[in-house]
Ligand SMILES: Nc1ncnc2c1ncn2[C@@H]1O[C@H](COP(=O)(O)OP(=O)(O)OP(=O)(O)O)[C@@H](O)[C@H]1O
């Protein structure tokens with residue numbers, strides 16, 4: 001992976017070229033019989049290759065809805081979404097599945113691992129749906145687990161892993177098919193601060209390697225490790241600004257007391 | 262996505278829930294096992310009936326003194342006095358399809374040996390009778406034509422009679438009393454068992470020269486039956502026609518009137534037994550098939566539960582790049598694997614059960630290859646048929662909603 005250190009970009013417009021993710025006036029509503037929930041009310045944003053974006057906002061402000069649309073899991077009710085210049089609404093279900101499989105790595109808010117399935121097999125899962133040989137898939141899964149520091153827990157089941165370790169397995173699974181974009185919805189939601197910083201360290205390392213990272217978080221402590229922060233409120237972007245003087249998670253980790261192990 | 266990978270995914274998913282997988286398979290195991298066992302039992306029964314009939318002599322014909330209607334009452338067979346020794350000679354002389362014939366007369370008799378006595382059927386005939394019926398002697402020898410000519414008091418006894426009168430004693434040379442007349446036992450017949458065609462214990466009999474029976478016991482000179490062998494099994498139909506025509510002519514029966522005798526062809530009986538056994542097989546197989554269908558419904562039921570229970574798993578798979586087709590194939594392959602593995606175990610169980618059942622009944626063991634082939638194809642079809650709907654349901658799930666599912 002090639003590192004393209006992109007300067008922090010603020011208030012980018014939809015017309016920017018070379019954007020990996022380009023969202024133009026996207027709306028999303030859910031019809032619930034009588035009422036209609038307006039989850040996104042005109043979101044326009046552009047994310048360049050190599051960026052590290054933290055999305056923040058109150059509960060219910062539309063962050064997950066937005067992530068799901070970016071992750072090609074959901075479709076906007078109106079507006080355009082271009083992924084690497086391709087209009088996503090034009091793609092077939094099969095093409096969308098291929099994008100989810102190879103282009104985008106998604107870390108879910110819950111861990112969403114398969115229970116009664118080892119860490120290794122969980123991480124292998126996306127390779128089963130890619131045109132990858134069994135041996136290659138196993139090798140990649142091993143590497144991805146080593147990358148997140150779980151090389152020695154490969155044969156453990158999710159129930160035998162701590163919350164932070166499960167979240168790291170989820171990250172390894174998102175990375176196994178070598179995507180160019182990593183989308184993480186509250187990857188540190190249920191974690192203590194030390195484990196959160198550990199995850200952020202992994203993300204910073206990956207971002208340094210050229211991966212575009214977008215993560216959702218409630219915590220400013222977590223968001224500070226990104227390069228850019230976007231604030232959502234009531235389905236709209238309220239603030240979009242670069243983060244100055246971001247700390248390095250690896251450094252912060254050293255200053256934190258180790259609890260055990 | 263290649264089939265091998267799909268099978269691998271399906272196998273992993275099944276292995277994750279071994280208990281449920283094996284319970285699901287149980288339905289198919291029982292279904293396939295039942296079909297194989299029942300078809301084998303049916304075919305064993307058919308084989309058994311054929312062997313019994315062949316043991317009676319497959320080219321044998323039975324000519325019985327006929328039924329007559331007297332004063333509106335139908336009398337049983339053997340009630341006429343019109344079948345005579347000359348009829349037998351005529352059959353031998355004039356029916357080219359006939360190879361041999363033995364005359365027969367019979368009556369009920371009380372037999373005594375020492376303190377034991379036994380009620381049995383006394384048959385009078387000539388020595389060729391044993392050949393026609395292909396009935397070997399276990400001990401001693403048959404009486405001879407000389408014995409017939411001299412109306413000698415000699416007897417050949419059936420296995421049932423031997424057991425009841427003699428037990429462990431050697432019967433040959435012993436003297437028994439039949440209706441108070443002393444008879445010397447010269448031979449003991451091999452056991453023939455219960456006749457499938459006639460439905461009675463063939464071994465419960467004593468056979469003496471026909472002259473002895475007619476002159477010294479019954480005082481009748483007409484015949485009760487004539488046992489005939491045709492020159493071949495195929496010729497037995499021709500023989501039947503020739504005998505019928507000859508006897509109608511000799512007994513002066515006008516066209517349109519009933520015969521005063523009857524001719525039974527063992528080939529007919531064999532065919533009848535065949536038909537009955539086939540019907541029996543089809544009946545058993547249909548009943549067993551129902552359990553196979555029930556097994557299939559079991560698969561569908563479990564697969565549907567499984568789709569609901571694994572909604573989240575399906576959501577995860579789709580979110581990380583499984584297409585609708587991948588998910589559908591996975592669930593379909595799971596259903597097929599369940600039914601095929603169930604089918605394979607069912608074949609083992611069914612084969613084992615067939616051996617056990619036929620062994621217990623003393624029938625020949627026949628595990629039908631057709632039944633096994635049909636079971637494999639059927640269980641595969643059950644998997645596809647009953648797995649399709651649940652698989653379709655799984656593939657139609659929306660990834661976002663599936664992920665939200667609690
Ligand atoms: N499937 C759905 N059906 C109906 N309404 C929905 C659905 N998904 C989301 N919403 C609504 O859309 C709005 C935005 O939801 P969303 O999940 O994007 O919020 P969020 O910012 O991720 O919140 P949180 O921080 O709690 O995760 C909420 O009001 C929510 O109730």
Ligand SMILES: [Mg+2]
Nearest residue numbers: 063064065109
């Ligand atoms: Mg959310």
